[in-house]
Amino acid sequence: MAETMNGLKRTHYCGEFGMKDVGSEVVACGWVQRQRDLGQLIFIDLRDRTGVVQLAFDEAAPRDIFEKAFTARAEFVLAARGVVRERTSKNPELPTGDVEIEVKELRVLAKAETPPFEIVENSNVKEDTRLKYRYLDLRRPDMQQRMIARHRIVKSARDYFDHHGFLEIETPNLIKSTPEGARDYLVPSRVFPGKFFALPQSPQQFKQLLMLSGFDRYVQFARCFRDEDLRADRQPEFTQIDLEMSFVDEDDVMEIGEGFLKHVFKEVLGVEVETPFQRMTWHEGMERFGSDKPDLRFGMELTDLSGALRGTAFRVFASALEKGSVRGINFKGGADRMTRKEIDKLAEWVKDYGAKGLAWTRLASTGESSSYEKFLSEEERAAVRTAMGAEPGDLLFLVASEKNSVVFASLGALRCELAARYNLIDRSKYCFLWITDFPLFEFSEEENRWVAMHHPFTAPREEDVGRLLSDPGSVCARAYDVVLNGYELGGGSIRINDAELQEKMFEALSFTPEEAQRRFGFFIDAFRYGAPPHGGMAVGLDRLVMLMTGTDNIRNVIAFPKVASSADLMSDAPAEVGGKQLEELGIAILPKE
CATH class of the missing domain: 3.30.930.10 (Bira Bifunctional Protein; Domain 2)
Structure with a gap:
């Protein structure tokens, strides 16, 4: 049978003990982190949410207390009453490492089976x-x-x-x-x-x-x-x-x-x-970083190569330039850090982002090699290298697609992957910024209509209202996201507070008046009574x-x-x-x- 507290009142959390408590009679409660049996001495590390304190038992302790300590195992729940004393062998790595509790009374409040993994910090146990x-x-x-x-x-x-x-x-x-x-x-x-x-x-x-x-x-x-x-x-x-x-x-x-x-x-x-935080428009974020949540702790910005390759005879690039673009990133000093096998794996990896492949030029100390330069003229090769600021030791990566969204997604993810793999990120930094002027709409191929990028109550920029129905793809929202180190922390917008503009927004989203009323009727009705x-x-x-x-x-x-x-x-x-x-x-x- 498990024992009860029955009159014992906890006086301190385990992590609170220090030299100030020496000589005090105290009660600590918690879980056994570990027990060390040294024959005539037993030590138990007792843990709670605040930390660990050492319980000490010697042969002078009453026999029943010593036996309880002897049988205690990991994750047993204990209550211990005793006197705080200075440790003879101190542990400078432990906040309570100067003291221990000489136990006068010990209660086993609950026994525990051996857990499926050790209860330690930074466990490498499978997440499942x-x-x-x-x-x-x-x-x-x-x-x-x-x-x-x-x-x-x-x-x-x-x-x-x-x-x-x-x-x-x-x-x-x-x-x-x-x-x-x-x-x-x-x-x-x-x-x-x-x-x-x-x-x-x-x-x-x-x-x-x-x-x-x-x-x-x-x-x-x-x-x-x-x-x-x-x-x-x-x-x-x-x-x-x-x-x-x-x-x-x-x-x-x-x-x-x-x-x-x-x-x-x-x-x-x-x-x-x-x-105030740095501000960047959505368009600038995509052009420079291929992302609307760019990580600013490292460089490796995108370079638009469309001008350098305009009129190229290389069909892969020429086809992409008809509707989309060719862009690249320069992994400075990367040529000698990546093997050809690793580059080939990246070429497969970017396909998850819609890219058909990854073109590359490797300016290694052992010699130059490229997957695409042989298809370009001398002038085009030079123009690409100049545009990307190429130097000996660099590794150039290019993505070409008829969809700019694919180019941005692929290169945006690639720059982050390379930075993480090769420790290019200063993890001591907190780089905040606002992304502003988002597109109000994005086109859904699945639904074959324009849908709201955020939600249908986001206000358009005042200068764009006239194009809401005639050219929805060009309309920017009064929306803003706050970004930290490549993560979207949050976002919001100024809302539509004009009933007529809200009706026009629903029309742009291809909602009939009946459908808008069915979906948002109570909300639409409320705006008739004065919305600030x-x-x-x-x-x-x-x-x-x-x-x-x-x-x-x-x-x-x-x-x-x-x-x-x-x-x-x-x-x-x-x-x-x-x-x-x-x-x-x-x-x-x-x-x-």
Whole structure:
């Protein structure tokens, strides 16, 4: 039978002990990190969320206490009462390494089986195993420190927004499905057979309605849900720091966003973030870095070679130049760092981004070689090298496509891959910037229509409104994303507050008035009663914590995350439900072809 606390009251957390406590009688509780039996001496490292303290047992201790210490194993839960004393053999690497507890009373509160992996920092255990036993994984010191950091970031955020006049207001999690972009999670109801709620992808419409309601400044730590394919930095359910402001323009919202990030980095990390952040248009980001979330911690910018190759007889490049472009990046000093085999593997790797291949020129110390220069004239070869600033030792990579989107995606990903592989990134830097002037629309081949790049309530630039229906592809949005070290931290926009302009936006998206009313009727109706100019943004809390704690996997900063398939390995969700539940909901499961 496990013992109980029964009168023992914890006086300190394990990581709090120091020389100031020598001579004090204390009670510590926690898990056994390890036990060391030296015959006449036994030492136990006791762990809790704050750290580790050493418990000491010698032959002078009562026999029952010594025997309990002898039988204690990893992850047993203990309560120990004793006197703090100075250690004879100190551990300078441990914050509590100057002292130990001479145990006078020991209780085994719970025994533990041998865990499937050792509870240590920076475990190299397979992630699937860690997630299956997440409650054990969360005992590891590095995981606990990330969860504590997450708490501190949230507290810091609440303090900042409260200080700046924001009201924290909750919006509903059971809403109407308005599919436009990522897929909704649907929730059936027994009360409304055949009808469904949806889980919110964002509180977008409700936070705008709060502006119409006169609350002026709103913030929420909102749970959001998207039923879409995942990546290392995405989850099907996530948290965003969501805010909205009335009577503002882009500069006002961006100033609040910058102030928040400056505040939280100072409060939590002690890092001074320089403001205002650099700004870059979407077009410039794509042209220079092939990305709308560029990592500015290293160079290797894209070079447009279309002018140097205009009129070329090389069919691969000529075909690309008819509608698209040929662009390249210069991996400075890379010729002697990469083998031909490694280059060939990269040529296959870029195909995942739509490229048909990767052209290259290697200016190695052992001699020059190229996959494409023999097809060019002498003038064209020289023009390409000059444009790319080529020098001995450089490795030039080119991508050609009739779609600029493919060129940007391929080279944008390639520059990041090379920088990561060859340690070109200064990881001590935090490079913030705003990306502005996004296209308002992007064309969906699947739906054969223009769709909103962000959402249908984003305002167009005033000078572009006249082209909303005649040339939607040229219209820029009053939208902005905040980027940190190659990750989109968040984004937002100034919203449409004019009912006629909103109707025109729906028309540009090929919604009939009836369809717009069916999807967004309550929202459209609200705008008839006076909508102030307003705008806002949302910052991804999970991604912010990930970057601030120095991990590259968002699952490391969420207590109970999902895997890439959106399954929960620990609880085995999603799972089948009983026939009675389905019958009550009026749902039949059809076999999927």
